[in-house]
Amino acid sequence: MKWVMLAGTVIASVCAIMSPAVAKIYMTDTFDLIEQSNLIVVGTVQSVNDQAFRVVVTEILDGKRVGKTIAVTPSTMESCLGRSVNYYPGEELLLLLDDNGTDEFQVIGNGRGKVVLRCDETHARLNLNIYRESRQARIESVRKLIPIARLKDEDAKNKILEQLKTP
Numbered sequence: 001m002k003w004v005m006l007a008g009t010v011i012a013s014v015c016a017i018m019s020p021a022v023a024k025i026y027m028t029d030t031f032d033l034i035e036q037s038n039l040i041v042v043g044t045v046q047s048v049n050d051q052a053f054r055v056v057v058t059e060i061l062d063g064k065r066v067g068k069t070i071a072v073t074p075s076t077m078e079s080c081l082g083r084s085v086n087y088y089p090g091e092e093l094l095l096l097l098d099d100n101g102t103d104e105f106q107v108i109g110n111g112r113g114k115v116v117l118r119c120d121e122t123h124a125r126l127n128l129n130i131y132r133e134s135r136q137a138r139i140e141s142v143r144k145l146i147p148i149a150r151l152k153d154e155d156a157k158n159k160i161l162e163q164l165k166t167p
Contacts, residue, residue, distance in 0.1 A: 034149040037096040039063030045091045053087040062146045072105045092118035
């Protein structure tokens with residue numbers, strides 16, 4: 001547990017030092033994930049099991065209308081240490097999802113389509129609470145990138161992105 005907290009502190013420190021570069025990388029990575037997704041929602045994790053997690057949807061930023069609660073797979077993450085649950089009841093998330101033409105939703109980008117907006121106090125101790133102040137900013141940045149990501153003209157898309165990247 002101490003190693004996890006230390007790693008989170010180191011990552012947060014590096015991000016704070018490199019914030020302009022990290023912001024550009026975040027925007028580019030998020031943009032690519034938005035292009036791949038067909039449903040973008042804000043919601044709170046209600047329950048988690050080995051196969052899926054259930055999210056109470058509070059806002060649909062893009063995509064088809066869905067029920068108040070959706071199931072998303074997988075609920076675990078593979079690493080060199082094995083499988084571990086990557087979602088926790090009470091987390092408020094912005095999720096970039098794909099439904100593959102079914103009613104089963106999957107997080108885009110091997111889990112990179114998960115953006116933590118708020119988490120419960122237990123998991124906030126793992127430095128996830130660094131996201132609390134930026135909740136609305138994260139939602140708004142994705143909301144502004146959606147119409148650009150949905151453009152059919154790649155040249156127009158690239159020109160707009162270049163303008164956004166210029167300080």
